[in-house]
Amino acid sequence: MTSTMRNYTVKKGLPKDTKSVCPECGKILDAKLYDKNGKVVMDKKCPEHGEFSDIYWSDTELFLKAEEFAHDGVGLKNPMDKNLKDGENVHVFVDGQRVDMLTCSALANIDLTNRCNMNCPICFANANQQGYVYEPDFETLTKMLDALRSEEPIKCTAVQFSGGEPTIHPDFVKIIKAAKDRGFAQVQVATNGIEFAKRYDLLKAASEAGLNTIYLSFDGVSDEIYLQARDRKMFQTKLDVISNCRKLKEETGKCPSIVLVPTIVKGMNDMQIGDMARFAFDNADIIRGINFQPVAFTGRITNEERSEGRFTLPDLVKAFQEQTGYTNKGDWYPVPVVAPISDFASIILNQNKVTFTTHPHCGIATYVFMDEKGNVTPFPRFINVRRFTEGLQEISAKAEKAAFKKLYVMKLLKLLDSSIIEENLPGGMSKKQFKKMMTSIMSKRSKTALASFSWKMMFFGGMHFQDSFNYDVERLRRCGVHYITPDCQVIPFCAYNGGPEYRAEIEKKFSVPLDEWKKKNKKGAEELEAAMVVPEDQKA
Numbered sequence: 001m002t003s004t005m006r007n008y009t010v011k012k013g014l015p016k017d018t019k020s021v022c023p024e025c026g027k028i029l030d031a032k033l034y035d036k037n038g039k040v041v042m043d044k045k046c047p048e049h050g051e052f053s054d055i056y057w058s059d060t061e062l063f064l065k066a067e068e069f070a071h072d073g074v075g076l077k078n079p080m081d082k083n084l085k086d087g088e089n090v091h092v093f094v095d096g097q098r099v100d101m102l103t104c105s106a107l108a109n110i111d112l113t114n115r116c117n118m119n120c121p122i123c124f125a126n127a128n129q130q131g132y133v134y135e136p137d138f139e140t141l142t143k144m145l146d147a148l149r150s151e152e153p154i155k156c157t158a159v160q161f162s163g164g165e166p167t168i169h170p171d172f173v174k175i176i177k178a179a180k181d182r183g184f185a186q187v188q189v190a191t192n193g194i195e196f197a198k199r200y201d202l203l204k205a206a207s208e209a210g211l212n213t214i215y216l217s218f219d220g221v222s223d224e225i226y227l228q229a230r231d232r233k234m235f236q237t238k239l240d241v242i243s244n245c246r247k248l249k250e251e252t253g254k255c256p257s258i259v260l261v262p263t264i265v266k267g268m269n270d271m272q273i274g275d276m277a278r279f280a281f282d283n284a285d286i287i288r289g290i291n292f293q294p295v296a297f298t299g300r301i302t303n304e305e306r307s308e309g310r311f312t313l314p315d316l317v318k319a320f321q322e323q324t325g326y327t328n329k330g331d332w333y334p335v336p337v338v339a340p341i342s343d344f345a346s347i348i349l350n351q352n353k354v355t356f357t358t359h360p361h362c363g364i365a366t367y368v369f370m371d372e373k374g375n376v377t378p379f380p381r382f383i384n385v386r387r388f389t390e391g392l393q394e395i396s397a398k399a400e401k402a403a404f405k406k407l408y409v410m411k412l413l414k415l416l417d418s419s420i421i422e423e424n425l426p427g428g429m430s431k432k433q434f435k436k437m438m439t440s441i442m443s444k445r446s447k448t449a450l451a452s453f454s455w456k457m458m459f460f461g462g463m464h465f466q467d468s469f470n471y472d473v474e475r476l477r478r479c480g481v482h483y484i485t486p487d488c489q490v491i492p493f494c495a496y497n498g499g500p501e502y503r504a505e506i507e508k509k510f511s512v513p514l515d516e517w518k519k520k521n522k523k524g525a526e527e528l529e530a531a532m533v534v535p536e537d538q539k540a
């Protein structure tokens, strides 16, 4: 058992020192975080490439609040990675320096292919652009899944297939089944939705194989946005995925739920944040939440372009408030706020549960309830979050030393009861009903549990991946979103895609030149050709 008495080894408050990278040469640099007119700024200086300054979080008050909920994790071992010696934690090298990972794989990404059925002007990652095909075969993929399930001390329980476009991998359905068979509780796919919109049979087969969640890339609710971002009209495709899910649910009684994933680009779609939230509630029978992802900058960008375009998590909170009126600043919490809950579960069940010890500045979220009349109430208005999480840590500490741990479940229920702010419960909900709902959410799938009530519940979150300008090694160490490679290395998301950048190296190592691949895969070659052409009905 891992201990629950967690600390946080980063100094809290501002100013503080950390390490970052030089955006030009990748060298590790000392960096300073400090408050400047209510915003948190990161400054660093490369002896060769000069000074860099970037907005890290655009609201100091929210930055400091997020930090109060920080917890360090217990580290991560990966027995199937032959590069690691016995007892060594998963780590990455940044400019030759070893960085040990502290957080378990809360969500592991597996890129099924770098082939895509689109050819977006802003994307340089697909096979047509790169000139090689990266597409691990079924056997390799199952080995990668096995590695995730043998992680210690906390086994990975959530996997997301990504790409390229994962739904065009020839073994897509088979690999979902393989993940379910290995005990993953959450099997997700990150997709543009084209195949699910076109092929109901594929959606049905994926659902039957055990697909839980569709992470649907979703740039906005009108085609002008898609034309800007993707050079083609895609809104109808997104609607078709949703209606296919609805049809599947009616037909079979179950379907994967959808999380919308908008990449937010300031000036392009940040003005549609509210529309997207309303769209989610309008389709709450299928859509479970929105995970907004402010764009990370890659390649060359001037200081001016960057300061104009930088959109941080507090900007999301502000835009969301202005455009929906659903929430205010106080309703948003950082990811590790839920760590005490999984710690408690680990103790009571005597097994290590996935714990979200992600860095407090990587992601923020809230839940919003809507009653029949459309009145909304954010979850933190009727639960005293601070009282609940602090109380739970005290209970966990006592339970850890006690012989009869299950007795502490009663204490948890008592704590929950005293943390409810009754007068703020959403329209017409009694304390008793709320507790009943909470108990059923914890024991069953939340959508099923909620279906017996007339309230809608929606998750709204933001996740800000790092780029070389705002890179913070302390964030990297606490990353909970990992990649696994064909040789079973676990690499944190932001190292894989930004900063030190492992992606190019890994893909090269396990890929086949495009022409060679096309000769052996006639169907795949045709698909790659087709991807270059925008269908008539999607043209501007």
Ligand SMILES: [Zn+2]
Residues within 6 Å of the ligand: 022, 023, 024, 025, 026, 027, 046, 047, 048, 049, 050
């Ligand atoms: Zn430099």
